[in-house]
Amino acid sequence: MDFSLSDEMRDMKRTIRDFVDNEVEPCAMQIEEEDHIPQHLIDQAKEMGLFGMSIPEQYGGLGLNMVEKCLLLEELGRANMSFTTYIGAHTGIGTTGIVELANEELKQKYLPGLASGEKLGAFALTEPDSGSDATNMKTSAVLKGDKWILNGMKHFITNAPEAEVFTVIAVTDKEKGARGGFTAFVVEKDSPGFSIGTIERKMGLRGSHTSEVIFEDCEVPKENVLGIEGKGYSSALRILSKGRVALGARCVGACDKLVELSAKYAQQRVQFGQPIASFQAIQWMLAEMATDTEAARALTYRVAWMVDQGLPVLKEGPMVKLFASEALGRVVDKAVQVHGGMGYMKEFPVERFYRDARLTRIYEGTNEIQRMVIAARLLKELQI
């Protein structure tokens, strides 16, 4: 098996790493305090083409395959997690629906602006009464003349306050429900009847904004249906399933960064007359952190490769999300421990990572839901 990288991928990785280390990292504290990502960082990321990572070249994107995309997201994963989420939610759930499901007209209309980052994309599935159980959603869409009229509310929508183009899942046939009664739409923020509700106050991920999205007789052109009418539930699952591998890559990048920070700190911090790295207790934590990181990396790239081969990843995709986010959870917990009291202080980045990392086990489908999907698939495959 060949794990070597092309010159091109090496150059891209190195460029993103330099950008993250030299430009984003120095702003980390500012982002945290102001709950705002400086515009110049976003502009630079646009110029570098990072917003078009998942969009085909003919629409102005980079046209990367999954392995390549993961290689870049891994470098971004080293950054402040809100910055990574700002870009990751756009290149993942925010644009995947249009890339995978839209007809040619919609692609022409939306993808170039999304690829350049001029427009930010978001994905709105979750509702107050419909989280893990997406089948219970209430937001409705009714066709009136040449317009769909949407009513209802989504919440916890990443990038919603800044986004211009939303992929929204709504109920078009209440009788049929998730089985043929949900439809995916592209909705522009300027649509009549569209508004942003409360912006949530979160545990972490400061700088990335998550809010309610409210539809009050919101008018959406008839042609803005994504994919096939009535197939919105499977569309949503498809959008989410791609994102799972990408999320794995981001977790791996964050793990890498935490291993580095911890190994450095352990060699500098002296207690009992010697660097704490000389204590076996610390060494074991570092060894376990590094091993978790490599295992997550191996699984992520193996499944990314499967995606590129067109192989089904119905259980492997969720495995990546499950394992990589829990590996990150273990790694960040040990990173705080290696740093001792300093790990609890805001002046060190591990404190921020500790709060931010917690989210990866919750969003894009909780890890319990991932386990359910893996087990259901496994039992089906191995049915006696």
Place this chain on the structure above:
Amino acid sequence: MKYVVLLKQVYDTETKITLDANGTISNSGITLIMNPYDEYAVEEALRLKEKGEGEVTVVSAGGQQVQDALRQALAMGADKAVLVDSEGADLDEYATAIILAKAIENIGFDVILGGFRAIDDGSAQVAGRVAEILKVPVVNVITKLEVEGSQATATREIEGGSEVVEVSLPAVFTAQKGLNEPRYPSMKGIMKAKKKPMDKKTLADLGLDNDQIAARVKPISFSLPEARKAGRVIPGEPGQAAAELAKLLREEAKVI
């Protein structure tokens, strides 16, 4: 307008330099980057080109690994790269300048830019020598450059201030920090770089032989800076300790 940028690949500032058994700098486990001052030169050439029209060529002499640094310049937006394979020869500034000047003569030039020094050997000679061989003026350590027709106006750092000079083209300019803020290559730029011309030349292609580039200056030995010694804690009452410290600073460290 033809812009030529002299480019050197150097050790990454983060790389840990070690000496091998022969006392020369070990190449294992090191990473190489484009000389940071050359990044300013590349950026300036690109900005000048983008204001009007023209072509930016980056030139280097060295081994095949230098292609990585040249590719970075292509990814930033340079049009083509020329790499003269030095075939393992030990190049000093004199030899490097001969090779680069020959290569540049073949390319043609109006504005030649380079970093004012390379961060590895720091000798700050090559650009000046190239200017000398090509018989064109050189303006060193510039922080601003404007080109108007066949005239250029450059601001350069001098002791305690700056100086604005006017010079007619062709000319060589060396870049100082502050000249500009080099761009990050875009991902698309990186993809395109692969398809841009990377012209690999041998010494023979340039009509040079080993005698002509025999180094005049040879390094005899290298040594690493002494490892920093552990600090010393002076115990006792603050007053006494301070007195002891003052005494040590005067008598032992001889700094006061």
